[in-house]
Amino acid sequence: MQRIYLDYAATTPTDPNVVQAMLPYFHDAFGNPSAIYSYGQEAKNALEEARGKVARLIGARDEEIIFTSGGTEADNFALKGAAYANQKKGNHIITSAIEHHAVLESCKFLGKMGYKITYLPVDKYGLVDPDSVKKAITDKTILISVMHANNEIGTIQPISEIGKIAKEAGILFHSDAVQTAGHIPVNVNELGVDLLSMSGHKLYGPKGVGVLYTRKGSKLTPFMHGGGQERGRRASTENVPGIVGLGQAAELAGQDLEGETQRLIGLRDKLISGIVQKVDRTHLNGHPVKRLPNNVNISVEFVEGESMCLNMDIVGICASTGSACSSGSLEASHVLLAIGLEHVQAHGSLRFTLGKWTTEEEVEKVLEILPRIIGKLRAMSPLTKNLSPG
């Protein structure tokens, strides 16, 4: 069975070019970058080369790139590192209600430690109002953290506007760019961010590696204590193959950003309009235009998301849902609830995220199969009493 993978926001396959670039660093150039002999220096050079590639992708300086074990660590590092380092200045953090769990749970933890957290609401499209950020600032505010684009509904936030507000107020500004770096233009100066999180496996790089961009001069307590790696900001022997892979992925991503974006937007909009036209009582979640080029999030009334995903999996289509039934906590997606969806609408949500290897035929296949699946499930739904199935 030909499988159709449409969950690129969860993880991407590692690009074969990236895998090739990584291979020498397992057995041949395996040295510890901290060692002074040639093996070590080869690894060190590769490390610095990768750092340069990542820096170029986001318009940063090389020394502002700190490699981490992934996006989650980068978020934890940013939140906790900024909170600890600025304790004397204040204890207030501003974030949004629809952040990734890596940010929200870090905030919750900091809340328990005595910090005050403001969770800004979003509008029905998932947008944070920059004015609400401005209004939330107090003389105790030490950090603002708003994601660049949301992983579930794809809404792209007005980051540069918030960046200006943060700069004026002299407050550190962090943005989780895990879904955007390598997918849409990300420039730390245009966005006006001081801290920015990235993840390797969301841009065709390997898992287990990420980046925290740290603007020169930002006060941040190290996340890991130990050796002096990453200029003393993140101890632990560097994951050289992973970092090389991330560097390669960053370079590849930068090469055809615009072309790939246009291609994906075409496929995305075809999928969205196809579903909404073919199937009654379906609605797009998130913003129609301020949206990641690869994100489709639809609520289907009267059916539950996990059962739709399972049915799709049976025929080889991989997609995800924000339904309570499929979350480990049995809670509906906090993002869908924050944009004002009723519990039952969140229940019937489906997310397709497209990528490099998504083809038009695949999108057409989904448009052919999904309405049938929905029809089958609606026929056995107690909620469709007065509705003809399908």
Next chain:
Amino acid sequence: MYSEKVMDHFNNPRNTGDMENPDGIGHVGNPVCGDIMELYIKVKDDIITDAKFKTFGCGAAIATSSMVTEMVKGKSLADALKISNKAVAEALGGLPAIKMHCSVLAEEALSSAIDDYLKKNPTRNTDALRKLHKTPHHEETE
């Protein structure tokens, strides 16, 4: 994550859809995740002769409703009331721990359908059956 049996009942659910003039209707909601299940039965001489269901819920919810309708057919009301969620889950080759609550929904839909029938058909048996019905026997975890 699901057993082959679960996937079979999920993919080809038995006894779905409406029933004409059911003798008992069970309607329950899942307090854990918010799902809804309806179960309809036909009863003759205290025997369940037919059962159908409609479910708005996850794979486990659909599979357990399908299984429970299969299990009750031909059973006396008293025996049907003895079917526990655990028995349904076992008949399906087990459920992931986090999905056991869905099988509770199936058990409750069944007893609510029988309850409905008993209310509409008070017989000499009713009191004993009611008592049986009141005894909770479902377990949430394996």
